[in-house]
Structures are given as structure tokens and as C-alpha cells.
Amino acid sequence: MPQLNPAPWFAILIFSWLVLLVVIPPKVVAHIFQNEPTLQGAETPKTESWTWPWQ
Structure with missing residues (x-):
């Protein structure tokens, strides 16, 4: 029965773990975002109440 060997x-x-741990992580780490996120200021935007025209 070959399944017992x-x-x-x-x-x-072993080969699949070698691929998962050696080949794939450098590819994921080397990924660069196309648009780097920009930091927003700490001030909160000024909100105004909505005036509903139908009430």
C-alpha cells in the first residue's frame, strides 16, 4: 500500500513549506503601493447642520 510510505x-x-517560507515572503515584502497614503491634520472638519428644503 503506497499511502503508508x-x-x-x-x-x-518539506518542498511546499520551503516555497511558502523562502520564495513568497520576499515577493510580498517587496510590494510597493502605487499611491502612498498622506497624513491628515489633527484638526476636525467643521460640520454644519443640514437644512432640509422639504420640511
């Missing part, structure tokens, strides 16, 4: 499945497991 751990050699090929263990190799697949």
Missing part, C-alpha cells in the same frame, strides 16, 4: 509525501511537505 511517508517518503514521497514528506518530501512534498
Whole structure:
């Protein structure tokens, strides 16, 4: 019964973890946002009450 032989499945497991831990993180970390977010001021915007024309 080949499913009881751990050699090929263990190799697949090790290779998949190698790909996940070595190849993919540098690609994710190297990602650059196209538009860097800008910091907004600490002051709150001035809000005015809405005048409903139908009331």
C-alpha cells in the first residue's frame, strides 16, 4: 500500500513549506503601493447642520 510510505509525501511537505517560507515572503515584502497614503491634520472638519428644503 503506497499511502503508508511517508517518503514521497514528506518530501512534498518539506518542498511546499520551503516555497511558502523562502520564495513568497520576499515577493510580498517587496510590494510597493502605487499611491502612498498622506497624513491628515489633527484638526476636525467643521460640520454644519443640514437644512432640509422639504420640511
